[in-house]
Amino acid sequence: MARYTVHGGHAKHGNKFCGAVGFCSESLVDRAICASVISWLKKAGHAAYDCSVDSGISQGNIITKIKRNINSFTNVTANISIHLNACKKSAEDGKVKGCETIVYSTNTRDAVIANRICQELKHLGFTNRGVKSRTDLGILKGIENGGANILVEVFFCDDQDDYNLFNKVGVDAIGKAIAIGMIGEPIKESLMRAARPTIKYGSKGDEVQKLQLNLNKVASAGLVCDGKFGPKSVAALKKWQSAAGLEADGVYGPASYAAMQRLL
Numbered sequence: 001m002a003r004y005t006v007h008g009g010h011a012k013h014g015n016k017f018c019g020a021v022g023f024c025s026e027s028l029v030d031r032a033i034c035a036s037v038i039s040w041l042k043k044a045g046h047a048a049y050d051c052s053v054d055s056g057i058s059q060g061n062i063i064t065k066i067k068r069n070i071n072s073f074t075n076v077t078a079n080i081s082i083h084l085n086a087c088k089k090s091a092e093d094g095k096v097k098g099c100e101t102i103v104y105s106t107n108t109r110d111a112v113i114a115n116r117i118c119q120e121l122k123h124l125g126f127t128n129r130g131v132k133s134r135t136d137l138g139i140l141k142g143i144e145n146g147g148a149n150i151l152v153e154v155f156f157c158d159d160q161d162d163y164n165l166f167n168k169v170g171v172d173a174i175g176k177a178i179a180i181g182m183i184g185e186p187i188k189e190s191l192m193r194a195a196r197p198t199i200k201y202g203s204k205g206d207e208v209q210k211l212q213l214n215l216n217k218v219a220s221a222g223l224v225c226d227g228k229f230g231p232k233s234v235a236a237l238k239k240w241q242s243a244a245g246l247e248a249d250g251v252y253g254p255a256s257y258a259a260m261q262r263l264l
């Protein structure tokens, strides 16, 4: 198991210093991508921590706070800063400007990971602008948790073609691509299934409680979230499975899990 930190590069949307705005807001999208990257890293069995910061008195102050969060973790493999690029508002012209990654020096393992992230995003259709070196960015300096430091400009938020592609592929595919690039190997779905027990009548524990919470959330099941999968939980699961077009067998296995993940 490796450890990673991920953050959105600016303040939260609506606050000062919240980044670029084009066809979408950088800080709204970067946080959505962060959340997806973290969930994919966790699905692959790794630890991942969100180090985003909501506000600050300047962009420099926000970076300082983000770095404080990042430095509170030790033995980290990589620290990833999620951004959207912006240049000049560009109408649809059939050309996706695409993604780039930035590291302090291109002659490092940081650049190896950065290159993998670009390659994975390229598979989704984003033009690969490559790995660039910048020695002037605060976020790429002064981090002491052992991790590689990589800033990802996922796409251009002010380019209509980039924005169209973003909408087409979606946040989840982008999050998965970045996570695979970070890890350096495919995320094995079989491993994900093995790590997650099937839940049925009589099951107990944290996973049961999570499912009860989720059934309350997506189906207003009104369950007591006690971590015990009794008759009421089974009935609520069957009702939701039926409504979701699944076999209503009251057994929460991979197909139900995948359907639930799409709703959360």
Ligand SMILES: [Zn+2]
Binding pocket: 009, 010, 019, 020, 026, 083, 084
């Ligand atoms: Zn930015």
